[in-house]
Every structure is written in structure tokens, then in C-alpha cells.
Amino acid sequence: MNSAREPSVIASHEAVQGTAQTTHEVFNQAGALENHNLYLGDQALREAIQRQAPAAEAELVDYGQLCGVPEFIELGFQANAHKPSLHTHDRFGRRLDVIEFHPSYHALMDQAFSAGLHSSPWREAEAGQGEGAHAARAAKYYLHAQVEAAHGCPVTMTFASAPTLQLNPVIAKTWLPKVLSNAYDPRNIHxxxxxxxxxxxxxxxxxxxxxxxxxxxxxxxxxxxxxxxxxxxxxxxxxxxxxxxxxxxxxxxxxxxxxxxxxxxxxxxxxxxxxxxxxxxxxxxxxxxxxxxxxxxxxxxxxxxxxxxxVPSIIQMVAMTRFDCMVGSSAGQRQAVIQAAHHASHREAFGKRLIDQPVMRNVIADLQLEVEGSLAMTMRMARALDSQSEQDQLLLRLGTAVGKYWICKRNPQHAYEAMECIGGNGVMENCIMPRLYREAPINAIWEGSGNIQALDVRRAMSRSPEVVDAWMAELLTTAHSDPRQDAVVENLKHELAVSDECSSRRLVELLALSLQGSLLLRSGNAAIAEAFLAGRCEAPSHHFGALPAGLDLELLINRANPHCYDL
Ligand SMILES: Cc1cc2nc3c(=O)[nH]c(=O)nc-3n(C[C@H](O)[C@H](O)[C@H](O)COP(=O)(O)OP(=O)(O)OC[C@H]3O[C@@H](n4cnc5c(N)ncnc54)[C@H](O)[C@@H]3O)c2cc1C
Structure with a gap:
């Protein structure tokens, strides 16, 4: 456990030792998930990076290591334990408008900005080295956001501001070099x-x-x-x-x-x-x-x-913040699932490790299946951002709205279910789960809530019908690969024909499922695609953990396990 969160426990333990017999031995507790490499342990992410940005691997290995260090993890706890506070005036009554943050917040910000989470694709494009830059940055942000998500808000906004600032060449010239500098300067000065x-x-x-x-x-x-x-x-x-x-x-x-x-x-x-x-x-x-x-x-x-x-000016910023909502919410899902898998691997109940209990296996596999779909869609949008092709730009127009709607909206239920895997410990504030749970609905609400995303999809379709053609072209790549995927696409076509404003969410859900199914079919991992088509398309359930029988749960559980591939 992180000692900085437990001084009172240590003190009371010492006091008890002097005065009374120890009452019991502590065993069968999972311990903290730390000192692991978040990148190396994440097979789904590694496969995506090998496809889209192989040159970034070495850097991501280092970043994954950093994100598993106890001291770095502790910064996330500290930044949330000490709320920022506002000072409107100085003691003489002069206006200040200053926010005071805990040093841990500044440390997280410093790391994020030094790592270029707000800048790397724009800087690399300028230097003519942009290949895979959005994918690499999304992967790094995905690792970073698993430690602490809230400070990502200004990181994302700074990142997303670049295309809008470009609209004013004078501002772009004077402001962008410092906006895109890989440094953090928190001083309240000119x-x-x-x-x-x-x-x-x-x-x-x-x-x-x-x-x-x-x-x-x-x-x-x-x-x-x-x-x-x-x-x-x-x-x-x-x-x-x-x-x-x-x-x-x-x-x-x-x-x-x-x-x-x-x-x-x-x-x-x-x-x-x-x-x-x-x-x-x-x-x-x-x-x-x-x-x-x-x-x-x-x-x-x-x-x-x-x-x-x-609106057209700021919408360029909004498109990028929506993309980052996809990255951030996928990261929340991944952190939740590795916490659950870690706990279940180290906790026994009824004579077996939880991870070996059949019902728990289904839950953890299903939580990881969700991550697979979320990450596939997020990284596909990263590829579209990296691409100059018209097809990808059209895909992106619908994809950021669909992806934000779907991934962010699935998050609260996902976080809750992972919390339940951990049992009572998962509800405690010294565990990351309450924070993941409270963070989960935020991305869904800001930057356009669910209905607004659904309406935005309709608007895009009616203004530029070619976005639908681009979506269908994407789905065509897996036509006739699997009848369940074909059935989802048929449902989508039907919905496109009959959908009215009232059924907008249904349309968006079919867009999301059809794309995720197609991407997983193309990923080369047949067992993951099979689980998705069976558990999300053919026999969807109301809660996580109700995947139908006969699937390769072992593979999903291994991919959920933060240590399995960390070699
Ligand atoms: C943590 C956090 C940080 C934020 N930071 C910022 C920030 O930095 N800058 C900023 O500008 N804003 C920020 N926001 C505000 C956020 O973007 C808005 O709360 C959000 O866009 C919804 O607007 P609203 O709260 O006014 O709700 P409303 O617009 O009143 O919407 C309420 C509900 O009605 C739905 N709705 C609205 N119109 C329709 C319609 N036509 N049909 C069907 N349903 C509809 C919405 O989807 C929503 O569910 C932040 C919000 C949060 C929670």
C-alpha cells in the first residue's frame, strides 16, 4: 500500500504492539497494484501500436514503467485528496483570481506537459515527422490518464486549441510556440x-x-x-x-x-x-x-x-476534445479492469482464487472485452487523425461523436462492475476505484452530452451524406466475414432508412457496434472478435459478466491481467 496514505494505520499498529497481543495475521489481501509496466502489460495497446506507430514503442515502454511507479501513482491520490482552492482577493482587498493547487497536481501537470501530451502530433507535423504521431500520443495519454484523469482537462484543452488558434495567423505566430512548448510554467505572470x-x-x-x-x-x-x-x-x-x-x-x-x-x-x-x-x-x-x-x-x-x-471556429477544438474523451474513458476502463484482475488473481474465496471462479472469469473477461472494443475504436480514430485521406476525414466526422457517445456512456457501469470485483475494498477511498467511478460520467457530460452527440451525428449525416458512405466503406472491408457482423450492418442500414430524431441513440449505438465489430474482425485476433460478436451483437446482456458459453475467456483474462504479457 502507498505509505503516504496510511500514516495513522502505521501509528496505531505501533501503539497496539506495545499494549496488547496481536489479534490476527493479515493474509489473503491483494495488496496494491504497483511496480508494473502499464504498456508492456497491455497486449491490446501493444498490438495497436505495432500496427500504427511502431517507432513509438521504446518511448511507450518507458512511459508504461513510469505510470506503474508507486510514487507516481501516489500523486493521483494526493491531487484528489487536496482540492484546489480559489483566492479571489489578496489580504488588502485587491483582486487576485488565483487557484492554489497541491504540489502533486503540479507534478502531474509537469509530467504531462514535459511528455508532450498536449503537443506531440502538432510539433511532429511541423517537423515533417508526423507518421503515427496521433496514435503514439493517444497511447501515451492512455497510460498517463490511468494514473489520474482530472488534470488531463487542461492538457486536452491546450492540445485541442491548436487547430482553432491556427485560424488567426498573428495569434498562431505569437502564441503557438509557447502553447506547444514541452514545458509547464504554472506562474501567474504575463x-x-x-x-x-x-x-x-x-x-x-x-x-x-x-x-x-x-x-x-x-x-x-x-x-x-x-x-x-x-x-x-x-x-x-x-x-x-x-x-x-x-x-x-x-x-x-x-x-x-x-x-x-x-x-x-x-x-x-x-x-x-x-x-x-x-x-x-x-x-x-x-x-x-x-x-x-x-x-x-x-x-x-x-x-x-x-x-x-x-461555432465553426471552436468546433475544431471540440472535435479534438471529443477524441480525447474517447482516449480518457478507454483509459479509465483499462485501469478499472487491471485493478479488478489484479485483485481477483491475489484473493481466494471458497477455496479458489477469484480469477479461477467461473462466474468471476466471465465478469473479468467481459470487462476486458469492453476495453478491446473501446481501444479499437479510439485507435482507429487516431489513425484517421494521422491520415490525410478524405475517407478518413469523413470517418472522423462521425467517429468522434459516435465514439464519445458510446465509450463514455459505457464507463460508469464498467467502473462500477470492476469495483464490485474488488468487493468492499473497492469502495474505499484508499483504492483508486471510487475515483474511477466518480470520474466515469464526466467525459459523457462535458463537451456535448449523449443526446447532443446523437444529434450531431444526425446533423453531420444530413449536411454531408458522404459521411455515411465513408462509414459503409469502412464496414465493407469485413462484409461476409461473419453473419453476426453482417446482421448488425443490416440493422444499421434499416435504422438509417427509418431513423427519426427520437431514435437517434439507437442509430448511434448501431454505428458504434458495427464499427467495433468490424475493427475487431480485422485485428487478426479471431477469439476477441468471436467474443465481441457473440457477447455484444448476437446475445447482448444487460450487465457485464453474462457472456455466452463457449468463448475463449482465458485469452481475455490474460489480456486483462496487468502482468501476463509484461515480460
Ligand atoms: C466537470 C465539467 C467540466 C466542464 N468544463 C467546461 C469548460 O471548461 N468549458 C465549458 O464551456 N463548459 C464546461 N462544462 C460544461 C459542459 O460542457 C456542459 O455542462 C454540457 O455541455 C451540458 O450543458 P448544460 O450543463 O447547460 O446542460 P443542458 O444543455 O441544459 O443539457 C441538459 C441535458 O439535456 C440534453 N439536451 C440538450 N439539448 C437537447 C436536445 N435538443 N434534445 C435532446 N436532449 C437535449 C443534454 O444532452 C443533457 O443531457 C463542464 C462540465 C463539467 C461537468
Whole structure:
């Protein structure tokens, strides 16, 4: 166990030793899952990387090692035990708007930014070395997010901001080098003095979150500042995460309609830009990350993209954050399953290790099957990001919405079931499971909740019907490989023909299942594809652990085991 979480236990144990007989020996407890290599132990990820980014393997082996070190794991516990706090004013009454974080949060951020989780594909593309860069970065992020997910919010937003910042060439020239620098500079000082910059995002207002057209924040032109059209923003945001970022991409109304702005924390003149943090959100999960309510009191913002084109401008950022939701939620699933498999391998009940009990075998195999499907879809989207082909761009248009909907939505149930594998210990705060469980619904809700993803899929299909052709072309690669897969595709075709708005979720679910089935059929691992087609398509169950008889559970359990392939 991580000693930093257990000082009182050690103290009371010492006290007891002096005064009383030891009452019992502690045995048949699994112990902490640590000192393992998250990459080497993850056969599904390794296979994906061997296909998509083999040059990244050595780096991922090192990263997998880091993510299994007890001290690194402990940072995740500490960052969540010590909530960030807001200081609105200094002791003399001057406005501060500073967030105080525990050192463990800064350590995690430092690691993430030094590793280029926010930058590597953009930097490598610039250097002409982009092959497999999104796949490699997604894999590294998948490992990192398993240690702690909440601090990934500013990492993702900074990563995702790059395509939107590119829309303003002057801003891109001045801001992007520091946004993409592989360094973390948490100082609350002027952006010109900093070595590295982070970017947040402000869309959601009180009266409208999903419906950003309802935004009331007003932006009035004030002329050119530092070579860009500047505006003064008055209004608020109801959710603005990571408010210590150096600037925020914000939507506000102009005479031309909703427009996108980059609002820096410090004004170009050197004073604090009047962006005031009202309070921090008291969230049930995502605790290490600060999310805030803010007011803009004449804050300067530079126009990004054309006036009135706010949604198309920021949507480039949103597409990337949705992709990262797929990465993050797949990572949550993987961490949950390795915790469950580790526990079940080291705990006996009724005369056998839990992992050898037939019903438990079905549960763990099924939890891993979910990871296989999630990872396959995520890495397929990473490949599409790495590709310049039109087919892949069309696939991506539907795939990020479908993938975010499906993977994020499956997560809470998956986390809960893994928690149940661990029994009562899985409910305790000194275990990672409560954190994984509370984190699980977050990705599903932010960046467009389930219904919004489903509606976005419909919108994409009606505006560009070729996205459906691209999806079908992808499925065609496995046509006639298996009648169960063919049946899902037939169902999908039927749904495409009859679907109305009310049945949008059904359509999205069929899109997700059809793609996952096809990808697993193509992965070259027949037993995994068989389990998916039998357990998700032919005889789907209501809960995890009800896979039909006759499947190769041993293979899935080995792939769930964090040590099996770690050689
Ligand atoms: C931890 C966290 C961090 C966040 N950080 C940020 C941030 O940094 N920046 C930011 O801008 N926002 C942020 N958000 C806000 C988040 O993006 C919104 O909460 C989300 O988009 C939903 O908006 P809403 O809360 O206003 O709910 P609503 O828009 O009111 O939606 C409520 C429900 O109605 C559904 N719904 C909406 N419209 C329709 C429709 N037409 N048909 C059917 N169903 C519909 C939605 O899917 C949802 O389930 C964050 C949220 C969380 C939880």
C-alpha cells in the first residue's frame, strides 16, 4: 500500500504492539497494484501500436514503467485528496483570481506537459515527422490518464486549441510556440514573460450549455491590439475549467452573431485582464481539476476566425476534445479492469482464487472485452487523425461523436462492475476505484452530452451524406466475414432508412457496434472478435459478466491481467 496514505494505520499498529497481543495475521489481501509496466502489460495497446506507430514503442515502454511507479501513482491520490482552492482577493482587498493547487497536481501537470501530451502530433507535423504521431500520443495519454484523469482537462484543452488558434495567423505566430512548448510554467505572470502557455475554453453559460446560440456574453470591437482585432467582453461563463490557464477560447455575441475569441488572463498592457472567478464548482468527481464560474468585466479578447463564425471556429477544438474523451474513458476502463484482475488473481474465496471462479472469469473477461472494443475504436480514430485521406476525414466526422457517445456512456457501469470485483475494498477511498467511478460520467457530460452527440451525428449525416458512405466503406472491408457482423450492418442500414430524431441513440449505438465489430474482425485476433460478436451483437446482456458459453475467456483474462504479457 502507498505509505503516504496510511500514516495513522502505521501509528496505531505501533501503539497496539506495545499494549496488547496481536489479534490476527493479515493474509489473503491483494495488496496494491504497483511496480508494473502499464504498456508492456497491455497486449491490446501493444498490438495497436505495432500496427500504427511502431517507432513509438521504446518511448511507450518507458512511459508504461513510469505510470506503474508507486510514487507516481501516489500523486493521483494526493491531487484528489487536496482540492484546489480559489483566492479571489489578496489580504488588502485587491483582486487576485488565483487557484492554489497541491504540489502533486503540479507534478502531474509537469509530467504531462514535459511528455508532450498536449503537443506531440502538432510539433511532429511541423517537423515533417508526423507518421503515427496521433496514435503514439493517444497511447501515451492512455497510460498517463490511468494514473489520474482530472488534470488531463487542461492538457486536452491546450492540445485541442491548436487547430482553432491556427485560424488567426498573428495569434498562431505569437502564441503557438509557447502553447506547444514541452514545458509547464504554472506562474501567474504575463504571457509574454512565460516559457509555456496553457489554454482553456469557455462556452457554457447559465441559460444555455448545449445550446450555445443562447449565449448572452457580448463582445464589442475596440480596434487593433498587438496586430489583431480586439473586442471587449462583458458577460459570464457558468463552467470554465482550469481557470489558471493563460488564455481561454470563448464564445460571445457580436453584431454578426456568435464569435470566437482568445481571452488572455493578463491584458497586453500588463495588468490583469478583468476576467473574474466567482467561485469554484463543487464537483462529485474530477476533483483535482478546478472548474469555475467566471465573469468578464470588459475583458479583452482577440477575434479568432470570422465574426459570426464562432461555432465553426471552436468546433475544431471540440472535435479534438471529443477524441480525447474517447482516449480518457478507454483509459479509465483499462485501469478499472487491471485493478479488478489484479485483485481477483491475489484473493481466494471458497477455496479458489477469484480469477479461477467461473462466474468471476466471465465478469473479468467481459470487462476486458469492453476495453478491446473501446481501444479499437479510439485507435482507429487516431489513425484517421494521422491520415490525410478524405475517407478518413469523413470517418472522423462521425467517429468522434459516435465514439464519445458510446465509450463514455459505457464507463460508469464498467467502473462500477470492476469495483464490485474488488468487493468492499473497492469502495474505499484508499483504492483508486471510487475515483474511477466518480470520474466515469464526466467525459459523457462535458463537451456535448449523449443526446447532443446523437444529434450531431444526425446533423453531420444530413449536411454531408458522404459521411455515411465513408462509414459503409469502412464496414465493407469485413462484409461476409461473419453473419453476426453482417446482421448488425443490416440493422444499421434499416435504422438509417427509418431513423427519426427520437431514435437517434439507437442509430448511434448501431454505428458504434458495427464499427467495433468490424475493427475487431480485422485485428487478426479471431477469439476477441468471436467474443465481441457473440457477447455484444448476437446475445447482448444487460450487465457485464453474462457472456455466452463457449468463448475463449482465458485469452481475455490474460489480456486483462496487468502482468501476463509484461515480460
Ligand atoms: C466537470 C465539467 C467540466 C466542464 N468544463 C467546461 C469548460 O471548461 N468549458 C465549458 O464551456 N463548459 C464546461 N462544462 C460544461 C459542459 O460542457 C456542459 O455542462 C454540457 O455541455 C451540458 O450543458 P448544460 O450543463 O447547460 O446542460 P443542458 O444543455 O441544459 O443539457 C441538459 C441535458 O439535456 C440534453 N439536451 C440538450 N439539448 C437537447 C436536445 N435538443 N434534445 C435532446 N436532449 C437535449 C443534454 O444532452 C443533457 O443531457 C463542464 C462540465 C463539467 C461537468
Amino acid at each position: 504571457y509574454r514573460e512565460k516559457t509555456a502557455l496553457t489554454i482553456g475554453m469557455g462556452m457554457t453559460e447559465k441559460q444555455g450549455g448545449s445550446d450555445v446560440r443562447a449565449n448572452t456574453t457580448q463582445a464589442s470591437p475596440i480596434g487593433e491590439v498587438e496586430g489583431c482585432e480586439a473586442y471587449s467582453l462583458v458577460g459570464h461563463k457558468w463552467f470554465l475549467s482550469a481557470p489558471m490557464c493563460d488564455a481561454f477560447l470563448v464564445l460571445a455575441q457580436t453584431g454578426a452573431g456568435l464569435s470566437c475569441f482568445l481571452v488572455p488572463r493578463w491584458h497586453p498592457d500588463g495588468h490583469k485582464n478583468p476576467l473574474e472567478i466567482q467561485r469554484l464548482k463543487d464537483k462529485m468527481g474530477n476533483v483535482a481539476n478546478a472548474s469555475s464560474e467566471v465573469e468578464f468585466r470588459g475583458a479583452l479578447g482577440w477575434l479568432i476566425g470570422a465574426p459570426g463564425r464562432g
